[in-house]
Amino acid sequence: MRNKQVILRDxxxxxxxxxxxSIVESTLTLKLPEGSNEVLLKNLYFSCDPYMLFLMTNxxxxxxxxxxxxxxxxIGFGVAKVLESEHKDYKKGDLIWGxxxxxxxxxxxxxxxxxxxxxxxxxxxxxTGILGMPGMTAYAGFFExxxxxxxxxxxxxxxxxxxxxxxxxxxxxxxxxVVGSAGSKDKVDLxxxxxxxxxxxxxxxxxxxxxxxxxxFPEGIDIYFDxxxxxxxxxxxxxxxVHGRIPVCGMISQYNLAQPEGVTNLTNxxxxxxxxxxxxxxxxxxxxxxxxxxLLPHIREGKVVYVEDIAEGLENGPAAFVGLFSGRNVGxxxxxxxxx
Amino acid sequence: MRNKQVILRDxxxxxxxxxxxSIVESTLTLKLPEGSNEVLLKNLYFSCDPYMLFLMTNxxxxxxxxxxxxxxxxIGFGVAKVLESEHKDYKKGDLIWGxxxxxxxxxxxxxxxxxxxxxxxxxxxxxTGILGMPGMTAYAGFFExxxxxxxxxxxxxxxxxxxxxxxxxxxxxxxxxVVGSAGSKDKVDLxxxxxxxxxxxxxxxxxxxxxxxxxxFPEGIDIYFDxxxxxxxxxxxxxxxVHGRIPVCGMISQYNLAQPEGVTNLTNxxxxxxxxxxxxxxxxxxxxxxxxxxLLPHIREGKVVYVEDIAEGLENGPAAFVGLFSGRNVGxxxxxxxxx
Numbered sequence: 001m002r003n004k005q006v007i008l009r010d011x012x013x014x015x016x017x018x019x020x021x022s023i024v025e026s027t028l029t030l031k032l033p034e035g036s037n038e039v040l041l042k043n044l045y046f047s048c049d050p051y052m053l054f055l056m057t058n059x060x061x062x063x064x065x066x067x068x069x070x071x072x073x074x075i076g077f078g079v080a081k082v083l084e085s086e087h088k089d090y091k092k093g094d095l096i097w098g099x100x101x102x103x104x105x106x107x108x109x110x111x112x113x114x115x116x117x118x119x120x121x122x123x124x125x126x127x128t129g130i131l132g133m134p135g136m137t138a139y140a141g142f143f144e145x146x147x148x149x150x151x152x153x154x155x156x157x158x159x160x161x162x163x164x165x166x167x168x169x170x171x172x173x174x175x176x177x178v179v180g181s182a183g184s185k186d187k188v189d190l191x192x193x194x195x196x197x198x199x200x201x202x203x204x205x206x207x208x209x210x211x212x213x214x215x216x217f218p219e220g221i222d223i224y225f226d227x228x229x230x231x232x233x234x235x236x237x238x239x240x241x242v243h244g245r246i247p248v249c250g251m252i253s254q255y256n257l258a259q260p261e262g263v264t265n266l267t268n269x270x271x272x273x274x275x276x277x278x279x280x281x282x283x284x285x286x287x288x289x290x291x292x293x294x295l296l297p298h299i300r301e302g303k304v305v306y307v308e309d310i311a312e313g314l315e316n317g318p319a320a321f322v323g324l325f326s327g328r329n330v331g332x333x334x335x336x337x338x339x340x
Numbered sequence: 341m342r343n344k345q346v347i348l349r350d351x352x353x354x355x356x357x358x359x360x361x362s363i364v365e366s367t368l369t370l371k372l373p374e375g376s377n378e379v380l381l382k383n384l385y386f387s388c389d390p391y392m393l394f395l396m397t398n399x400x401x402x403x404x405x406x407x408x409x410x411x412x413x414x415i416g417f418g419v420a421k422v423l424e425s426e427h428k429d430y431k432k433g434d435l436i437w438g439x440x441x442x443x444x445x446x447x448x449x450x451x452x453x454x455x456x457x458x459x460x461x462x463x464x465x466x467x468t469g470i471l472g473m474p475g476m477t478a479y480a481g482f483f484e485x486x487x488x489x490x491x492x493x494x495x496x497x498x499x500x501x502x503x504x505x506x507x508x509x510x511x512x513x514x515x516x517x518v519v520g521s522a523g524s525k526d527k528v529d530l531x532x533x534x535x536x537x538x539x540x541x542x543x544x545x546x547x548x549x550x551x552x553x554x555x556x557f558p559e560g561i562d563i564y565f566d567x568x569x570x571x572x573x574x575x576x577x578x579x580x581x582v583h584g585r586i587p588v589c590g591m592i593s594q595y596n597l598a599q600p601e602g603v604t605n606l607t608n609x610x611x612x613x614x615x616x617x618x619x620x621x622x623x624x625x626x627x628x629x630x631x632x633x634x635l636l637p638h639i640r641e642g643k644v645v646y647v648e649d650i651a652e653g654l655e656n657g658p659a660a661f662v663g664l665f666s667g668r669n670v671g672x673x674x675x676x677x678x679x680x
Contacts, residue, residue, distance in 0.1 A: 263602060269617070270618035273619050275617040276616045277614070277616070
């Protein structure tokens, strides 16, 4: 079977470029090795996420990370349909989400499947976003690490992104005051008019982030949900309240830098007794059923909305991925590989 | 009554100097206002601690800190004897530890007294150190924030200091592997030969801290008890293990800098899911009885030791305090105001 793929052509250094990837066609055998526990997937929706970059750069000596081999398809989360299965839990026609590859068809070990999709009255693409890894990331980071209380002050960076837009809505559901930062007027409008943030600002138009935060948070910040790191984090540290929490979800501002920016205000962790904690959603894997139970009714009732930026077709995969790092996407970046 | 004092002459900028303070004599009335809840103390042992600097520098606009007025005596923790009391819990002759002033006699509100001293079979000076604020800091930071488990790898900076020497011994009691850094050969010897650290090194002789840490922790660090911040913290971040913890107790390397050093490796918080948390001992005030119950038997049996650097007389107060910032003290810096 012919299989179109987006492969890694060159290791990325600095900002990823479309030319770091290329589109090729390979072939795939439909027959699975018996007893292999493997599953053949038809990929439907692919999730373009910043962390994918970690697999595409040269691995530093001593790093725990691992690199994608050159000429192999990109790896990431996606929604797929099972075509063939050698694992008893999955059968032909099942819909799943999990780690797959950026190609039309993927042969994957069944262990890479995260969950079978049981609820299809919501858009299937949601399982790459609000109901997938980014959704769980927002949920675990905000509720488990952020320990929010009604009336607290919440700040979210990259607030219109796949994770940020949910953190803001979860904060409003909890009765918090929430302010988001983003990188364009359109995104700021989205935050205020569609996503229910109390306030939002375009960080590119704020020459003094410390002053900006003092304006929006005269009493300080209880929870900063960090998606960007760097200068924003540094300004936030000056504005945290005593016993504040900083779930560290991402530091996208630092990923392309040869030398990361220095964060200079960490003594505030001490004086304000702040808890700053990195996490990944999979540490909270066991909460997925509880998460669905919480979120599905809110989605069905329209109380939580989700903005997707949908690119069509594998050919547009490299551009969709690269766009994440210039903030071109508005909302969760999804790539449609096939509609069904 | 004549009362010798160490007062703040000038606001400190950069490194504190002895000339920022001066020794003066004032007078004090012995009679307490009736119903005032005040207590008149004869100061015995005074605790010289780095945090005192925060009260001696100019307050930045927007800071939650507060400054000591010029010409007033320095404030800090100490052991004292009650001479007169207008509070029912304290009577003449009681020994207490709490916030007092660097002078012979102090009139303080009873709320500044932390605890009455019940156990006097150990040196009284211990209530400025191992059984006082630094001891509780080590205990709360290591056990409550560090969540240590047997067999884990622990790194402590400023390891021979008032807090660090206890963290190392608590780590050994827990069955951890523990390495300390300090700033002289004498201190390193102390760590290895008297305080039971598995390994210790002089950070001033290590040009590449990252390489040093990789040598002592080939499998990485589970708990970093941070007393210094800056470059050491930055190197540690490269060497943390997944789910590591960093209790942030102090960042003494940064206190004298006009512009703090930038910490560049914070993305490791994320990739290693590290929890980094500032704290102060008083958030764990309620644990003091449990702490005494744990530590007193260890002290009596010689299973936990404590190294003090004792300066004699108020006149030597400024030098003792200033010495903290060049690392001149070996062990906990105590100043004897009066022996009884």
